[in-house]
Amino acid sequence: MRITRCPRCRAEDISADAHPARVLRGQTGTVLVCRSCYRPAELEYRIACENAGIPYTTLPIRDGLAALRDFYLDRLAEWRDPELLLEDDEREQGAARIRSALADVDRRARIAPVDSD
Ligand SMILES: [Zn+2]
Numbered sequence: 001m002r003i004t005r006c007p008r009c010r011a012e013d014i015s016a017d018a019h020p021a022r023v024l025r026g027q028t029g030t031v032l033v034c035r036s037c038y039r040p041a042e043l044e045y046r047i048a049c050e051n052a053g054i055p056y057t058t059l060p061i062r063d064g065l066a067a068l069r070d071f072y073l074d075r076l077a078e079w080r081d082p083e084l085l086l087e088d089d090e091r092e093q094g095a096a097r098i099r100s101a102l103a104d105v106d107r108r109a110r111i112a113p114v115d116s117d
Helices: 035-052 061-080 088-110
Strands: 019-025 027-033
Touching: 019 035, 019 061, 027 035, 027 061, 061 088
Parallel strands: none
Antiparallel strands: 019 027
């Protein structure tokens, strides 16, 4: 089975459960981490901003969803890779949880403000 480890703790598989956090390496970048690393990573980013005198702002939701979408699409492409010697049903099973995570991202991206009148 294909796994993508969380770059922060190197323990969790984030291929179908990733969370966008920021890092400050010269400039602000987005990194996808596991559920348990998300808050500590964002706090570290906040502290780094403060130390560097950069105003902290939260990641716009649309940008976070776009990063997640790209990440899940890349993971799906990995499962489709013909170099990966798998039976069709194994391939299908492996990709299913990523497809479901991607569907959730798309659902959240479609949530629009409700008209007030
Ligand atoms: Zn982690």
